[in-house]
Amino acid sequence: MAKLILNHVGKDFGGSRPAVSSLSIDVRAGGFLALLGPSGCGKTTVLRMIAGFEQPSDGSILLGDRLLADAASMVPPERRNMAMVFQSYALWPHMSVAENVGYPLKVRGISGERWRKAVADALEAVRLHEHAERQPADLSGGQRQRVALARCLVTSPDVVLLDEPLANLDRHLKQEMEETFRDFHNRSGATMIYVTHDQSEAMALATEVAVMSEGRLVQLAPPEEIYARPEGRMAGALIGQGAILQLPLPEGTPRLLDWAALRPLFQGHAAGACADILVRPQHVVVDPEGIACRVVSALYEGERYALRLALPDGQILRAFSAARVSPGEKLAVAILSAWRLA
């Protein structure tokens, strides 16, 4: 096992801007990195460069001290000892489940009893051993997903790549598969790279999250850190719930703001350049002394109401409420904590 190093990697397809530019990430051996970003941010291109389907036009990709690719040369995917779960699962429709799972072994010249044992173990791990002789077409979406996973498991790859593997599954199945992925990661110890546009998947699975936007790395940190201290407006909007307010902030204010620091901002006392402030809904509480807001909408979510509140200057704040509130009502709130995004 060795760590995967992306060193100032860039990829230019000749479009108006490079698909990926100067991206540097180190993934420790056995780490679980989620590449998170909106569609078109370049995350899939990064994954395809790690797999070897695309060659970087800049920088280099290394596994330990072995150079996988730079602009001049590259190790083809068939010699990288990596595995991938594709968004479409990419099961070969003309092979049975066992043949699909065992194909990487067959290519490596393993046959007979060893082949059967390895395939059976891999299928056992994803609880599909009873379906070994079936055709992929006869399986449900979740089962196909698990076959694709078993195919990754069978050769003990150095790196496992997952390209939005849950995008085509329903919510219930998603949770189950998230468990399976975590289990798979613990069991195999492989380095895993997981591409997704869904922040909840990224938070639930990864040990580290890399947020990308327009081909660049915006922030790389563990999930808790990224949630609490996002860098910039884009990461703030992408991760978790919350409202981004624009407030005039005096120079030298710390990034984490409490109610004492926030209160003057709403009373028009503060002067300074406008800054983006992220307010999580759970930090907004009812306080008769607080800011007078008007309820714009109240959405019942089961465990609570999700509110959209209009501040006196018209900006929108998000909040939760245990009690029923009606649109148009007045509500005074305090903001216990907020985070300056940049």
Added chain:
Amino acid sequence: MTRSASGSSQPRWLLPFVILAVALLSVLPLSRLAVAGFVALWRGDLGGLLADPALWSSLRYTLETALFGTAISVLLGAAFAFLLTLTDLRGRSVLGFLFVLPMMIPPQVTALAWVQMSGPSSPLLKALHIAPPLGSPQPLYSVGGIALLFGVQHAPLVYLALRAGLMALPRDGIEAARLSGASSLQVFRHIVLPLSMPGLIAGAAIAFVSCVGNFGIPAILGIPASIYTLPTLIFSKFSAFSSRTFGEVALLSTAIALISVVGLAVQERVLRGRDYRVIGLAGAVATFRLGGLGLLVAPLLWLLLFFVLVAPFMALLAGALVPAYGVPLTFSTLSFHAFEEVLFRQSATRTAFANSLFLSAATAFGLLLLTLLVGYQLASRRGVLARVLTALVEIPYALPGIVLAVAFILVFAGPLPVLNVTLYGTIWIILIAYFSSFFAVSLKPVVSAFRQLDPALEEAARLSGAGFYRRLADIVVPLVAPAAGASVILVFLIACNELTVSALLWTAGTQTLGVVIYNLDDSGGSDLASALSVLVVVMVVAMMLALEFFGKRLPKGVLPWRS
């Protein structure tokens, strides 16, 4: 390095190989033809040709027959397409299969069958005692006769082009019109008809180009009445070979090619501004209820098919079953003599069987090897090069066969450089011309199957550690196997019945089935020609049914008679 080169790790030789194959089969003969045309112009052959009244009359006949033929095709094809696609008529799929059958039957066989069905010497009419009196003219030996058969032969092309458009009609658009209060007839006039115009125009253009290039029908119906169209004029120029033949023929071929191009350009012109991107749910099937009208329409369609398909085939069969030419057919005189003769005795027909089977099999399987590589390459790359290569493959198929034959004669008339072997007069020149002519037929199913493949399937194999040849054998070829099978049968079917190319390229010993049918009929052996034609029709139908069997597992649009 380009994206595709880094993305798919194909061996280095693949792209140059593909380019070389396309250059040899398409660019070489066409440019040789163009050179011959220019040389003839340079030497002033054009003057002589222009002064020849035969040119002008054949030009007129070509245009007349093609235009009338196209009109008939459009009428027939549009009626069947609308009725079979949009209504709840019973037996739609059988009617559809039967209606497109004439397209796959060789034109000379169609012509022969119709000749056997009409006129004073028709064995069928005589057996039924309804033949016109002896000495009355054969009505089909005329411009009208040629146009009628052009119409029948090419109506399926219009039907298919229109049907493809109709299948893509937005069902919700039609339903919305209904809810807006439009009656069936108004929906048809205001929604269906305007949206199906592009398909109709495209079909008409294909039919026109096919009429212009058709050789079999005017050869059998026109030559006896001294009605020469451009393809038959070229054929007769070759029969009366002189020093100027090559130049003149090159110019005549150019004329055919030009008429075809003008036809397609008119289509392009008319289609411009009619690009209705159909949005919403496609798949308009059985939208209009015929109700009681169906009881009237269905027998009408069957009657039409009877006259277009069944009656000519019965006439052909009757012609094959007479014991000797001119003897009346009754149950007591009925004999299988002609079948025995063509299958077991006549060396010419037996050679033709052997030649056609060899040529078709070699073309079908040889082209498959080529198209697997070319299709793989074309599907994996986008951009100008792929578009140019695809267009170059399609040109020889779009051009009338006679033009291609002339081009190949020009290329191979002299001995090959270095090898010093002359291919002209051997079976190999026909094989090469078939390769060129049917390249597009073979490629289309394979390339559309490749395009449908999820690229991830091959990428998954790469990550599994499989190299290029391994992937080809384990993953790629098995996945396109149904399309490859269809490609082989389709090319075999078309090559087996081909006449136009081989009519110019054959010599004694290398005649094909198409040539022999024509020659037998030409030399008065219409009973033998009919027997051979019956066998050919049976073979065609058998192979089409075999392909129908594959049909469900094939990508859309692979089988020319399905859409």
